[in-house]
Amino acid sequence: MIAVGYILSWRNWFDEGSSRLIAKLVTQIALPAYMISTITHDFTAKKLLSTLPDLRFPVLSMLILFALSMVLVRVLRIKEQHKGLFESMFLNSNTVFIGLPVNMALFGTSSLPYVLVYYMANTTIFWTLGVWLIQRDGTESHKFNLKTTLGKIFSPPLLGFIVGVFLVLLHIQLPQFILSDCQYIGGLTIPLSMFFIGIAIQRAGIKNMKLNRDSLGVLSGRFIFAPLLMTLLVLPMPVPLLMKQVFILQSAMPVMTNAPVVAKLYHADEQYAAIMVTETTLLSLIIIPLLMMFVKSGLIT
Structure with a gap:
């Protein structure tokens, strides 16, 4: 599906407006509907x-990664104008456009609560700490806006999750025609997400990829330090095996696609952010299958 999105973008079926439209359809329409239909159908109160206490694992993991990223900024002598972006991309992962379809394909709907728990932690930290770090790289100062930040954190996917949880906890049964609509619309989530990644890779341009200290540091954070740290955190804990597997996979997802958008907003180096989204997404096509074999091999218990 990623290849189809890439080829269609290469054939000029999609432009920048199309990419934005697909992102909006996924995050504001399809994914909230998917949350409501799946949670009300497959889960009990x-x-x-x-699952809520499990929030401590991704939160603790990302805080440790943040501390580690500050050390690596000095060790690798990251460029001054890239420090905030480096730290933000080092600790946050793409939990929706890639994380959700990967876990659903591997584990089915039973993985959804754990996917959403990780998403809640990831999106909260990105739109607070992550955005502040990127803002430090910018050439223009912006004041912290609580209303805007809360609007980003309580995004449509999270609100869809919250609505689904309340419906289950209060034992409210939606009319069947509404549930059917949510199911059909939610079915767009995974294919559109894969198309979006293919389009993003084609538009960023593979030829722009280059390996240097700034990029190798982010790659090590996303695909080495993050999954290793999460494995060390969850492996000795008496928690469900599925939760361990999902959290390890979620921790090793590529850089968030929001990073270049936020970088552009604050006049930071958006090209560096876009290149890192492309590099980590492409490399994830190799890393994720290997990680899948690891988490399913029986070594994680």
Whole structure:
């Protein structure tokens, strides 16, 4: 599906406006509907409530990664204008456009609560700490806006998740025609996400990829330090095996696609962010299958 998106973009079926439209359709329409239909259909109140304490694992992992990124900025002598972007991309991952379809393909709908728990932690940290770090690289100063930040954190996918949870906890049954609509619209989530990644790779341009200290540091964070740290955190804990597997995979996803958008907003180096999205996304096509074999091999118990 990523290849189809890439080829269609190469054939000029999609332009920048098309990419923005697909991103909006996924995050504001398809994914919220997917959350509501799946949660109300497949989960009980007891199962949902039992997942909330698991937030501590992704939060702790990302805070440790942040501390590690500050050390690597000095060790690798990262460019001054890239320090904030480096730290932000080092600790945050693409939990929706790639993380969701990967986990759904591997584990099915039973993985959704854990995917969403990781997403809640990831999106909160990105739109607070991550954005502040990127803002430091910018050439223009911007004041912190609580209303805007909360609007980013409580995004449509998270609101869809919250609505689904409340419906289950309060034992509210939606009319069947609404549930059917949510199911059909939610079915767009995975294919459109894959198309979006293919389009993003083609538009960023593979020829722009280059390996240097700035990029190798981010790659090591996304695909070495993050999954290794998460494995060390969850492996000795008496938690469900599926949660361990999902969290390890989610931690090793590529750089968030929001990073170049935020970099452009604050006049930071958006090209550096776009290149890192492209490099990590392409490399994930190799890393993720290997990580899948690892988490399914029986070594994670």
